[in-house]
Amino acid sequence: MAQRVGFAPEEETGNARFALFRSAVCRTLNRVAPGCGRRVTEVEVLQESWEFGPELRRRRMAAGLSLQQLGQRVHYSKSQLSKVERELKRPTPELARLCDTELGARGAPTRLVPVRGSQPSLPGPESDDEVWLMQLRKDGSSSFQPVTRRDVIAGAASALTLGATDPRVLPPVPGGAETLVEASRMLFDQFRRLGQVSGPAGVLPSLIAQTHSLEQFARCSGPRARRDLLLLASRYAEYAGWMAQESGDDTAAIWWTERAVQLAAAGRDTVLAAYAQVRRSLISLYRGDVEDAAQLAEHALHSDASARVRGLAAQHLAQARAVEGDYDSCMRSLDRSRDLLERSCVETGQPVLGASHVPDVVSMFTGWCLYDLGRPREAAVHLDTETARIPAHAFRTRARYGVRRALAHAAAGDVDHACAITAEVLPSVRLIHSSTVRSDLHRLFRTLGRHARQRSVRALVPDLTDALTSRTT
Incomplete structure (x- = not known):
């Protein structure tokens, strides 16, 4: 007989609002997301080994702890x-x-309780015979649709090309290429700022259009301008991949990341090839495929990529080791990450790869790794310190680490403080419409569910419900 996964019966008594909340969330998880043409699959599958229970009992008794004593330490009943x-x-x-x-x-x-992803394997790079079409809708949503070139030629996409102008791109006037590169570089910085205060739907269409324009201008430019334009186009494509992941579309995220690698290679830059593995490692971590995440991170770490890319790879490797419960390996990877990032230098005129709004990214990652290692109180100390240093205008970054900070405090038993942090960060969560932040918010919901009778938790339910069930665009 299948067992129901949810709050324990004694926790549900007198908490009808939490029962309604859970029902609303479950309905949301199985809906078809508007504008993406695919079903959202966020249903959590708890993989387990029945050996865990007896092993826990054996180790608890060997430590001389009663169930109540252990429960007080881990904040479970x-x-x-x-x-x-x-x-x-x-x-x-x-x-x-x-x-x-x-x-x-x-x-x-x-x-004994392995973490496995519940989603199918991600596809590799698409073939050259495939064309991706973007649809923009009046409600602000957008979607990508892969079709074959034969379908396009046959007129399958004619509705999207009505009213199109001459597709030929005129080359820049002499001396104009430098201005084009400089203006596009400044525009990219503005897009990254926009991505901090809006959902992916407000950024992705412009990123895609700009990537296409830069690529077309590069085709008819001189060697030097061509290289600069292609490299800049690759950064636009890489950021489009990140925004696609934020929208919950991992397939599009991988496609755009691979496209960035192709553009960078055409511009004689191999850095993004290794960075693509770092990005895929992060996607695998969010999908629960820890083994794949570790392999990708290790491959990038031992490549001949720049110190910054290898430093970012070491961070993701540390995260994977933390989820596996390997404290020593996790700390070694974090130490290596700090060493590599301190030795790295950013190429002049090129956008920064990775997080750009976290002053000490290794310390921030250390806090999150400590949470995954089952040390929430230590994690909360790190996250409290580093979150306070995030710029006020970086709403997406503040939302991400604010939710993680609340989760660490909740797991450490500081429930009232966790609720206060959550209430403070929820407006930013609604603003940015992030699929990855929502995944952490679901974890926070489950943790707070163990304390459903507390007044602060009950007061938070309506706003938390709204944030979790709102559409991600």
Whole structure:
């Protein structure tokens, strides 16, 4: 008989609003997202091994702890832990990591509850015979549709080309290429600023159009201008990939990242080839495919890429090791990341790869890794310090790490403080419409669900419901 996954019965009593909230969220997770032409699949599948319960009981008793004592340390109720030990309740990866840390098990319990993605494998780069069409709708949404060149020639896309002007691109006038590159570079900075204060739907169409324009101008420019235009187009494409991931479309994210690699290679720059592996590693982490994330990060780390790219790869490798419960390997990767990033230098005139609004990205990642390692109180200290240093205008970055900060405090038992942080950051969450931030927000919801009777949690439910069930565009 299938067991229901949700709040324990004793936690649901007297909390009808949380029951309604969960119902609303579940309905939202199975809807077809407007404008993307595909079903949103955010249903969490808890993979487990029934060996975890007996192993937890054995290690708890060896440590001389009662169920109540262990529950107080990991902020789970005695009844919840009892059900896990008796194999009546499924253990979550978060619970496994918390117990792992408190019992000093060095990753053994964590490995019994593997994290696996619930989505199918991502496709590789598309063939040259495929054309991607973008549709813009009056409600502000947009979508990508792959079609074959034969379909385009046959008129399958004629409705999208009505009223099109002469497709030929005129070359810049002598001396105008430098102005075009400079203006496009300044425009790219503005797009990144716009991406901090709006949803992907407000940025993606312009990024795609600008990428196409730069590529076309490069075709009819001199060698030097051609290289500069192609490199800049590759950065536009890479950022389009990130915005696609933020919209929840991993397939489009991979496609645009690969397109960025192709453009960079045409401009004689191989840096983005390794960085593409870093980006794919991050996508795999969000999808729960930790093994794939680690392999991609290691490959980029041991490549001949720039110190910055390898430093970013070391960060993602640290995250993967943290999820696996390997504290020592995680810390070594973070140390290596800091060393590489301190030795890196940003190429003059080129946009920065990776996070640009986090003053000390390694310290911030350390905080999140500590959470994944089952050390939420230590994580909260790091995240409190680093989040306060994020610029006020970086709403997307503040929302991302604000939710993670709240999650760390909630897991550490500071529920009222976690709710206060969440209430403060929810307006930014609604503003940016981020699929990746929403995934962390769902984790926060599940953590707060263990404390559903607390007044601060009940007061937060309406706003949290709105943020989780609103459309991501």
